[in-house]
Amino acid sequence: xxxxxxxxxxxxxxxxxxxxxxxxxxxxxxxxxxxxxxxxxxxxxxxxxxxxxxxxxxxxxxxxxxxxxxxxxxxxxxxxxxxxxxxxxxxxxxxxxxxxxxxxxxxxxxxxxxxxxxxxxxxxxxxxxxxxxxxxxxxxxxxxxxxxxxxxxxxxxxxxxxxxxxxxxxxxxxxxxxxxxxxxxxxxxxxxxxxxxxxxxxxxxxxxxxxxxxxxxxxxxxxxxxxxxxxxxxxxxxxxxxxxxxxx
Amino acid sequence: xxxxxxxxxxxxxxxxxxxxxxxxxxxxxxxxxxxxxxxxxxxxxxxxxxxxxxxxxxxxxxxxxxxxxxxxxxxxxxxxxxxxxxxxxxxxxxxxxxxxxxxxxxxxxxxxxxxxxxxxxxxxxxxxxxxxxxxxxxxxxxxxxxxxxxxxxxxxxxxxxxxxxxxxxxxxxxxxxxxxxxxxxxxxxxxxxxxxxxxxxxxxxxxxxxxxxxxxxxxxxxxxxxxxxxxxxxxxxxxxxxxxxxxxxxxx
Numbered sequence: 177x178x179x180x181x182x183x184x185x186x187x188x189x190x191x192x193x194x195x196x197x198x199x200x201x202x203x204x205x206x207x208x209x210x211x212x213x214x215x216x217x218x219x220x221x222x223x224x225x226x227x228x229x230x231x232x233x234x235x236x237x238x239x240x241x242x243x244x245x246x247x248x249x250x251x252x253x254x255x256x257x258x259x260x261x262x263x264x265x266x267x268x269x270x271x272x273x274x275x276x277x278x279x280x281x282x283x284x285x286x287x288x289x290x291x292x293x294x295x296x297x298x299x300x301x302x303x304x305x306x307x308x309x310x311x312x313x314x315x316x317x318x319x320x321x322x323x324x325x326x327x328x329x330x331x332x333x334x335x336x337x338x339x340x341x342x343x344x345x346x347x348x349x350x351x352x353x354x355x356x357x358x359x360x361x362x363x364x365x366x367x368x369x370x371x372x373x374x375x376x377x378x379x380x381x382x383x384x385x386x387x388x389x390x391x392x393x394x395x396x397x398x399x400x401x402x403x404x405x406x407x408x409x410x411x412x413x414x415x416x417x418x419x420x421x422x423x424x
Numbered sequence: 425x426x427x428x429x430x431x432x433x434x435x436x437x438x439x440x441x442x443x444x445x446x447x448x449x450x451x452x453x454x455x456x457x458x459x460x461x462x463x464x465x466x467x468x469x470x471x472x473x474x475x476x477x478x479x480x481x482x483x484x485x486x487x488x489x490x491x492x493x494x495x496x497x498x499x500x501x502x503x504x505x506x507x508x509x510x511x512x513x514x515x516x517x518x519x520x521x522x523x524x525x526x527x528x529x530x531x532x533x534x535x536x537x538x539x540x541x542x543x544x545x546x547x548x549x550x551x552x553x554x555x556x557x558x559x560x561x562x563x564x565x566x567x568x569x570x571x572x573x574x575x576x577x578x579x580x581x582x583x584x585x586x587x588x589x590x591x592x593x594x595x596x597x598x599x600x601x602x603x604x605x606x607x608x609x610x611x612x613x614x615x616x617x618x619x620x621x622x623x624x625x626x627x628x629x630x631x632x633x634x635x636x637x638x639x640x641x642x643x644x645x646x647x648x649x650x651x652x653x654x655x656x657x658x659x660x661x662x663x664x665x666x667x668x669x670x671x672x673x674x675x676x
Binding site for chain 2: 223224227228229244245246248251252253254257258259260263264266267268270271272296297298299309312313316322
C-alpha cells in the first residue's frame with residue numbers, strides 16, 4: 177500500500193543543537209504510529225517538522241493530496257482571548273475552502289454542540305476543549321492525523337472516549353495517525369508501529385517486537401520492571417516512569 | 425477646525441482600534457511604541473532633505489518592520505533585547521539630526537497642514553487597513569491562538585505575520601501625523617484594552633475597540649478645540665479615562 181508519509185534520514189538542528197538525528201519511518205493508510213520517549217527527546221519537534229514549521233535535512237515525503245489534522249497537547253496562547261471555536265473553525269474553513277456542510281458533519285460526528293462553539297475558549301472545560309480541538313483537526317477530511325499527547329490534560333474516562341473517537345474515525349476513513357504518547361497502554365492497544373526517541377538511540381517497529389524491557393530501560397534511563405503488568409491493568413502508573421528520565 | 429483633518433483622524437481611529445485589537449491578542453502591544461520611535465530617524469532625514477516628513481517616516485517604518493519580522497523568525501536571538509537596542513539607537517540618531525522644534529512635532533504630532541494628496545493617501549491607507557483586518561481576521565486569530573494549528577491548516581504564518589506587521593506600521597504612520605511618536609502607541613493599545621475589558625467575543629471586541637478609539641478622537645478634538653490646546657495629548661488622555669471607566673465593569 178502507498179505510504180501516506182515517508183521520512184528518510186531526518187535531522188533537525190535548532191540553534192546549533194541537534195534535536196533529531198537520522199530518523200526514518202514510513203506510515204501507511206490506516207496505520208497508527210506511536211512516538212514515545214522521555215521529555216526533551218524531540219517528540220514535539222518531530223511533529224512540528226512534519227507540519228513544516230522547522231528547517232530540516234533529509235526527506236519528508238507526503239503522498240499527493242495529504243491533508244494534515246493536528247491536535248495539540250495544549251494551547252500556549254492566553255486562554256482568556258476573546259475568541260471561540262466558531263472563529264477558529266471559520267479560519268480553517270476559509271483557508272481550505274470547505275463547505276458549511278463539511279464542517280457541520282464533522283461537528284456532529286465528534287459530538288460538539290453549537291453552544292460549545294460559541295463559548296469563549298477560556299470558559300470550556302478541559303474535556304470540551306480537547307474534543308473541539310479534535311473536531312477542528314478532523315474538518316477538511318485529513319488523511320493524516322497528528323496528535324501530541326492530546327489527553328494529557330483530561331481525566332481518564334474522557335481520555336478513553338477521545339482515544340475511541342480517534343480510532344473510530346481512523347477505521348471509517350482510513351486515516352493514518354502519528355500519536356505522541358506517554359501511555360504504554362495506548363501504545364499496545366492502538367499503535368501499529370512505535371518510534372522511540374532519545375539522544376542515545378532509538379527504535380522503530382511493531383510494539384510487541386520493539387518494546388522490550390531492555391529498550392524501555394534504555395529509553396527512559398531506569399528499569400521498568402513491572403511494565404508488563406502495568407500495561408494490562410493500570411496504565412496511570414506508567415506516567416510516573418515516563419516523566420522521570422529527562423535526557424536534556 | 426479643518427474637516428479633512430478630522431475625517432482622517434477618525435479613519436485613523438478606526439484603523440487603530442482594529443489593528444490594536446490584534447496587537448493586544450498577539451501580545452505585541454509595545455511594538456507600536458517601538459515602531460513609532462524607529463520612524464524618528466526617517467523623519468529627521470526628511471526634515472534635513474526638505475522632504476515631506478511622512479515619506480521619511482514611511483521609509484524608516486518599512487525598514488523597522490522588516491527588521492522586526494526577521495528577528496521574530498530567528499529563534500536564537502532575543503527579539504526584545506534587539507528591539508530595545510534598535511529603538512533607543514533610533515531615538516538618539518533622530519535627536520542628533522533634528523532641530524528641537526521639529527523634534528517636538530515629531531514626538532507629539534501636528535506637523536504642518538494636511539495637503540489634499542496626504543488626505544487621499546491617508547484615506548486609502550485607512551481603507552486598506554480595514555479591508556485587511558476584515559478579510560484576514562479569522563486567519564490572524566488562528567495563527568495567534570496556535571501557530572501549529574495554523575500550519576496544519578495550511579496557512580503560511582510567516583507571510584501572514586509580515587502582512588499584519590506592514591498593516592500595523594501603516595496604522596502607526598497614519599497616527600504619527602496627529603499624535604506623534606510618543607503618543608501614537610496609545611491609540612493602538614488603549615482602545616483595545618477597553619474592548620478586552622468589556623467582552624469575550626471577537627466581533628464585539630473589534631467593535632468596542634474601534635468605537636473606543638473613535639470616541640477618544642471625537643471627544644479629544646472637541647475638548648482641544650474648545651480650550652485651544654494641542655489635540656494629541658487630549659485624545660490620549662480621553663482614551664485613558666475611558667479605560668479607567670471600563671475597569672468598573674467586573675469581568676466574568
